[in-house]
Amino acid sequence: MVVFEGERLEEAKEILGRYPEGHERSAIMPLLYLAQSVEGHISREGLKEVAGLLDLTTAEVEAVASFYSMFRLRPTGTHVVSVCTNLACMLRGARDVYEAAHEAAEMRHGQELSEDELITLHEEECLGVCDFAPVVQVNFANHDQVTPERMRELIAGLRDGSVPEPSRGGPAMSSFKSASRVLAGLEEAPA
Amino acid sequence: MSPEFERRLTRDWDDPAVIGIDGYRAKGGYEALKNALNMDAAAIIDTVKASGLRGRGGAGFPTGVKWSFVPTNTGKPTYVVVNFDESEPGTCNNRELVERDPHRLLEGTAIAALSIGCRTAFIYVRGEYLAQGEILERAIAEAYEAGFLGKGIGGSDVDLDIVLHRGAGAYICGEETALLNSLEGLRGQPRLRPPFPAVEGLYASPTVINNVETLMSVPDIVVRGPEWFREYGTEKSPGTKMFTISGKVERPGNYELPLGTPLRVLLEDVAGGVLGGRSLKAWTPGGSSTPLLTAEHIDTPLDYESVAAAGSLLGTGAVMVLDDTDCVVDAAQRMTRFYAHESCGKCTPCREGTWWAERVLGRIADGYGTAEDIPVMADMGKHIMFRAFCALADGAASVIDSSLKHFREEFEEHVRLGRCPLRLDHEAVAV
Numbered sequence: 231m232v233v234f235e236g237e238r239l240e241e242a243k244e245i246l247g248r249y250p251e252g253h254e255r256s257a258i259m260p261l262l263y264l265a266q267s268v269e270g271h272i273s274r275e276g277l278k279e280v281a282g283l284l285d286l287t288t289a290e291v292e293a294v295a296s297f298y299s300m301f302r303l304r305p306t307g308t309h310v311v312s313v314c315t316n317l318a319c320m321l322r323g324a325r326d327v328y329e330a331a332h333e334a335a336e337m338r339h340g341q342e343l344s345e346d347e348l349i350t351l352h353e354e355e356c357l358g359v360c361d362f363a364p365v366v367q368v369n370f371a372n373h374d375q376v377t378p379e380r381m382r383e384l385i386a387g388l389r390d391g392s393v394p395e396p397s398r399g400g401p402a403m404s405s406f407k408s409a410s411r412v413l414a415g416l417e418e419a420p421a
Numbered sequence: 422m423s424p425e426f427e428r429r430l431t432r433d434w435d436d437p438a439v440i441g442i443d444g445y446r447a448k449g450g451y452e453a454l455k456n457a458l459n460m461d462a463a464a465i466i467d468t469v470k471a472s473g474l475r476g477r478g479g480a481g482f483p484t485g486v487k488w489s490f491v492p493t494n495t496g497k498p499t500y501v502v503v504n505f506d507e508s509e510p511g512t513c514n515n516r517e518l519v520e521r522d523p524h525r526l527l528e529g530t531a532i533a534a535l536s537i538g539c540r541t542a543f544i545y546v547r548g549e550y551l552a553q554g555e556i557l558e559r560a561i562a563e564a565y566e567a568g569f570l571g572k573g574i575g576g577s578d579v580d581l582d583i584v585l586h587r588g589a590g591a592y593i594c595g596e597e598t599a600l601l602n603s604l605e606g607l608r609g610q611p612r613l614r615p616p617f618p619a620v621e622g623l624y625a626s627p628t629v630i631n632n633v634e635t636l637m638s639v640p641d642i643v644v645r646g647p648e649w650f651r652e653y654g655t656e657k658s659p660g661t662k663m664f665t666i667s668g669k670v671e672r673p674g675n676y677e678l679p680l681g682t683p684l685r686v687l688l689e690d691v692a693g694g695v696l697g698g699r700s701l702k703a704w705t706p707g708g709s710s711t712p713l714l715t716a717e718h719i720d721t722p723l724d725y726e727s728v729a730a731a732g733s734l735l736g737t738g739a740v741m742v743l744d745d746t747d748c749v750v751d752a753a754q755r756m757t758r759f760y761a762h763e764s765c766g767k768c769t770p771c772r773e774g775t776w777w778a779e780r781v782l783g784r785i786a787d788g789y790g791t792a793e794d795i796p797v798m799a800d801m802g803k804h805i806m807f808r809a810f811c812a813l814a815d816g817a818a819s820v821i822d823s824s825l826k827h828f829r830e831e832f833e834e835h836v837r838l839g840r841c842p843l844r845l846d847h848e849a850v851a852v
């Protein structure tokens with residue numbers, strides 16, 4: 231075991247215990263989030279270990295992991311920046327925000343990961359914050375009514391090592407790994 | 422002037438204390454659950470049936486009737502699953518309801534559980550609602566602490582657990598059978614029906630799946646009665662409902678209104694009118710999956726029957742507003758891209774049709790369309806609609822069909838001019 235060892239293995243067992251007996255497979259999504267929180271994405275080894283915990287094949291786990299966009303199966307930045315460009319945000323200028331994110335992160339269109347591996351930029355479908363469009367998430371924490379200028383500030387902040395405080399709904403997520411822990415239903419790990 | 426009525430779902434939104442259990446109880450919270458613990462299951466179901474409450478997730482099915490379909494004598498456990506996968510483009514009222522009043526959801530869920538003898542309920546929250554999931558985790562912990570969840574809830578001999586389950590970014594999981602597959606640890610693809618979830622749902626056991634707003638409407642119905650609930654709305658669409666209005670409006674947001682309130686009131690009085698005083702061009706009544714309507718339909722009452730009569734669907738009550746500077750082809754292309762991205766891949770008409778539709782719409786929008794593309798689009802809509810397993814494909818077809826139905830000339834202009842008639846170049850107009 232490389233991913234689930236020591237304390238992580240104990241946490242994995244706690245996650246398995248959340249679901250009714252005989253239905254442990256339901257734990258696959260939180261276990262994938264937990265694996266992601268360790269490695270920053272889900273590697274072959276991570277898929278294999280989740281399969282081992284659930285008595286499934288690696289292929290069965292990969293089939294699930296590859297279905298959902300929040301599971302990252304490729305190397306991913308320290309921070310994931312998601313820009314919604316669906317209709318409600320598009321009508322309020324999201325395309326310019328998305329362009330500004332590319333420029334500020336010095337990324338080409340189609341490039342997922344910045345050269346310094348700090349940022350993964352993601353064009354998002356509706357994030358359910360249409361009342362504060364255009365919306366951006368940094369490690370799944372919300373930033374409301376983001377202008378291109380604000381977008382450049384957010385990226386500059388990440389470059390300076392400070393994760394900007396979200397607009398509402400709790401503290402900033404210090405990294406994509408940290409957010410993945412919270413999504414596994416665990417406390418954010420101390421840095 | 423906003424219409425005068427008694428706010429219900431949003432009545433405590435001005436009081437941040439209700440987010441905590443003490444604040445919620447100070448406003449009468451968990452009294453409905455105590456009442457329900459003294460009622461038999463049939464009486465709870467009859468009360469909800471009599472209120473006429475209809476599912477707020479889009480389909481509008483009567484909630485009490487749905488509960489009554491669940492057999493409780495099969496020897497299997499029964500489950501309540503809360504659909505908090507809110508992902509329909511333009512829709513965000515469930516998010517704000519939970520942010521501001523999370524215990525009301527737990528209370529409604531507990532009452533639903535009592536009505537079908539469920540001992541373990543699940544809340545499926547979309548992964549992107551990370552903060553809202555944390556709010557619910559805290560509320561659930563408080564409810565256990567106060568004895569409203571766990572063993573012997575509210576001093577009764579009934580046990581109830583609530584498990585929070587986070588999704589991971591898939592629109593299709595809002596479809597109830599796809600949600601069940603996802604919760605069982607499978608890919609989130611829809612199931613064949615029948616069997617319906619009421620008979621064979623989660624873990625092949627009888628299951629009720631309800632939307633967040635639906636369940637949050639239940640506590641008041643139990644305490645104040647069906648007649649009270651029916652004071653607003655129409656005979657067939659009783660009560661108030663949450664509406665999300667976004668896009669080109671002065672005050673985008675989530676607003677509670679009696680069902681049957683005309684769009685004009687929501688747009689002009691509540692949301693301050695079209696942004697910058699421009700004029701209304703098109704709008705969705707219930708998210709991007711509901712056919713577009715136009716300025717001609719501004720007096721349509723927002724209830725299930727009236728919106729259907731106007732040629733669309735009330736859906737989630739998510740109104741997205743396009744003004745006269747917005748290009749319908751561009752909007753249709755962006756919406757279609759969403760369906761192409763979110764198609765689960767199970768059915769060919771949806772998987773391939775949305776992919777092609779996005780490309781054809783894209784070339785029309787960019788000025789490279791040909792005269793044949795327009796009839797091809799019309800034909801494509803017909804071949805996607807009702808040809809796939811679930812309603813995702815129908816939503817995609819609705820975008821294509823309704824934009825062509827109301828704005829065919831605009832499509833033809835793009836082809837004739839070789840560019841968007843509303844733009845001199847391909848740059849988006851800055852807001």
